[in-house]
Amino acid sequence: MAEEKNDDAALPPTEMIYYSYEGNFELECNSSKIVGITKDGDDDTVEVFLDRTVMHAQGGGQPTDKGTITYCQPTNNSEVVIAVDKVTVNRATGVASHRGKTTNALVCLPAVGTPVRVAVDADTxxxxxxxxxxxxxxxxxxxxxxxxxxxxxxxxxxxxxxxxxxxxxxxxxxxxxxxxxxxxxxxxxxxxxxxxxxxxxxxxxxxxxxxxxxxxxxxxxxxxxxxxxxxxxxxxxxxxxxxxxxxxxxxxxxxxxxxxxxxxxxxxxxxxxxxxxxxxxxxxxxxxxxxxxxx
Incomplete structure (x- = not known):
């Protein structure tokens, strides 16, 4: 599978939903879209860039949120779940990166614009x-x-x-x-x-x-x-x-x-x-x- 690269500077800033008072308590978002994605070598690790997210990016003395990004794989209509273990944000560009592994087979990388569901590990x-x-x-x-x-x-x-x-x-x-x-x-x-x-x-x-x-x-x-x-x-x-x-x-x-x-x-x-x-x-x-x- 070919590896795609993304330039943070070319991506739009991520809307950090938790920045607002009510957004601070939201644990799930069904209206996010992929604006970029990179596959890390031959394993199942991917780095996903979204237009908006409910996940807290590590920084300011607080650890990263963990959770999942879920989307439908159009080639076989199967659901792919990415277990996110690290969220970071580029302070210069405002672009947030979600890094994690797919929990099931990834046939191909999702296209830019693919809608996803973002969910935070509520207990953590x-x-x-x-x-x-x-x-x-x-x-x-x-x-x-x-x-x-x-x-x-x-x-x-x-x-x-x-x-x-x-x-x-x-x-x-x-x-x-x-x-x-x-x-x-x-x-x-x-x-x-x-x-x-x-x-x-x-x-x-x-x-x-x-x-x-x-x-x-x-x-x-x-x-x-x-x-x-x-x-x-x-x-x-x-x-x-x-x-x-x-x-x-x-x-x-x-x-x-x-x-x-x-x-x-x-x-x-x-x-x-x-x-x-x-x-x-x-x-x-x-x-x-x-x-x-x-x-």
Whole structure:
């Protein structure tokens, strides 16, 4: 079978359905079309480019969505399912790539314009959305405790999520600060505060996100270009910031898995706040204090 190549620059930008508030919760799309496809060698791995997708592309500290792309093969009228395990987006062109393997025989590559059904693995999406929202609740807890610092990194993967900030906390104060952060996080979850997602002009996004403190540089989020761009702003627990990830509808959605702050590390002008879903947050607190304070 001949291998087809696609030039990202020649393809139209992908409509990322999850960017809007309601689109953030859509798990299936039946109105997508293929705008390009590449077969990887002789195996069943393909790279599919769509005009629109509900799948989250890896980036911004959040892992890729997984799911399926399904279409009908006209040569024998059979259904082909592609198990997508990686979605990425070219930030320069806005073109999203869906990479995966076909789960049944691929007679030939589908033609450009072929309609497909895109479906997200719902359980994984829910868990990753909770994880990302919990990271933003950490931001709000920091502000609530009077420890507002510039966030420098968010790691919202399930193998040990954390948020890092530029700043320091005196060693003797850390045990109490950690207790205060844990209490603030828990209170914000109990308040069941709705999440807000909106796309704003760059100047307005800058004003909204830096109203409390000058923590965000819009150039890091697609702004600062000759032609001002729109910025996606997510507000969680009253704390707005530029963000391209997926989220749950409310802080109350974090209660079932008992998301909470686990520990703090301070090293070389960086504060790292670790969080997780756990049923043992309180039992772990004493042990984590000892671990946290060795830095």
């Amino acid at each position: 999406r829910r868990l990753l959305s909770e994880c990302h929202t919990a990271g933003h609740v950490v931001d709000s807890a920091m502000a609530k405790c009077g420890k507002l610092m510039r966030p420098t990194k968010g790691y919202h993967f399930l193998d040990g999520p954390y948020v890092e900030y530029e700043g320091s906390i005196v060693a003797d104060e850390r045990p109490q600060v950690l207790k205060d952060l844990q209490a603030a996080f828990k209170a914000l979850v109990e308040e069941d505060i709705p999440t807000k997602i909106e796309t704003l002009p760059e100047a307005e996004a800058n004003e909204v996100c830096n109203r409390i403190a000058k923590n965000f540089d819009m150039k890091d989020f697609g702004g600062g270009k000759e032609v001002p761009t729109d910025i996606r702003v997510v507000t969680v627990a009253g704390f707005p910031c530029p963000c391209g990830g997926t989220h749950v509808r409310s802080t109350g959605n974090l209660k079932a898995r008992k998301w909470g702050i686990l520990g703090m590390k301070a090293k070389k002008g960086v504060i790292r706040i670790k969080y997780a879903k756990t049923h043992k947050t309180e039992q772990l607190q004493t042990r984590l204090h000892a671990v946290s304070l060795q830095y």
